Amino acid sequence: MSKVRFLEVTSEEVGQRLDNFLLKHLRKVPKMLVYRIIRKGEVRVNKGRAQPSQRLVLGDLVRVPPVAMAESGEVVTPPKTQQDKIEGLILYEDDDLLVINKPSGMAVHGGSGVSWGLVELVRNLREDARRVELVHRLDRDTSGAIILAKKMSALRSLHEQIRQDQVEKRYVTLLAGQWPKAKQKVDLPLLKNTLRSGERMVEVSPDGKPCLSYFFLQQQFKDAALMEVKLVTGRTHQIRVHARAQGCPVIGDEKYGFDEVNKLFKEWGMARLALHAKRLVFKQPSTQQTIEIEAPLFGDFTRIIKRLEQEGD
Incomplete structure (x- = not known):
């Protein structure tokens, strides 16, 4: 003790x-x-x-x-298989930072019942990344591009870019139903609550913090919409709650979505949240050069899109 x-x-x-x-x-x-x-x-x-x-x-x-x-002997070391997996998902790396295409289902760090996460994996993977820190976060069930800083100077620089709205974040998502064609700007304040069970829930509320998202329709299928989303603010569950407020929750969302829709897509092979951080644009902390990152969709996501396209034929 x-x-x-x-x-x-x-x-x-x-x-x-x-x-x-x-x-x-x-x-x-x-x-x-x-x-x-x-x-x-x-x-x-x-x-x-x-x-x-x-x-x-x-x-x-x-x-x-x-x-x-x-x-x-109790110190947890992430499995070697997972370290090898993450090695193959590094999208960009230099002396200051890494960008990784995080799989859905992987926590960004250990805690709250999870013994290890992405941060612990990277710390075990790289000698020069023993002190690596998250620059921003993704929900455990969200896949896609995430930045980790190797140095505190890089972390401070990237945090300042985020505060100054100089980091562009774009997501790809599949939403249930028919998206209202004329709707792009969703400007609804969100309030975060914690239930007695400890679960976090977010709702649209005039007492909440300002939140702004832009939804761009890419393909409208019979009962689903493929969207690109640009975040202006970055609140907890922002895309998920803004989408649900339009009557079109994210497919696979067990917290805010439709059970029957989720069940159907799970049978089709999409057994997770259909939300992917696709694109990041930011300034490299040391050189100030613009870095543009595109994170490829994982196989389950691309297969579902192909099936939806075939269903419409």
Whole structure:
């Protein structure tokens, strides 16, 4: 059992999320325990309670309570097969960052019942990426392009680009039903709630945060629409809730979707959320050159599109 510690945020740690900061300093502590002590309010930032997603600033004082350390044999190493799989899904890499085509079903990091995720895979995969951090997030069931920074300077640069709306994010999704042809701009505020069970739910609400998405119809099938979506803001479940608000939820969405539609597409081979982060455009942190990334669709997605096209013939 460790003792109470007070950790001061250094210049190299500015901009880190609280959970990532703790996971770095508590490497021998089970990840589920790290998230539990944050949730219970045992971790304090400048004497106040904090959320896992809180960004730290220079000089913040983080109180870390006594926690049980894992034995060395309990440290989880992601399976070698998964490391090999991720190696083949790297879309771009340089000294500052990596961009990976994340599969659906893979968490971005360990915690909340998941022993390892994409971050842990990359840290085990690359000697120069032992301190790699997420630049942004994708839901576990969403596939596609995600950026990971190898250096804190790169992380800060990319976060600043996101804050300045200088990172372009586009998604491909399959929606249930007939998309209203004249509808492109969806400007609806979203409010995030946490149920008693701990599940996160998001709803359209005037009390929510401003959210703006643009939906572009690519192909309209009999009972489904292939869409490209451009995000202006990046809220939790934004595409999923904005789509549902138009009566066309994302296919495979067990939280906001239609059960019968999901069941049908599962039988057809789409047994996951039909949402894919297709395109990223940003400035390389060191050179400021424009980087454009296209993440290919996975096989289940392309096969469903082909079947929908055949059904319309």
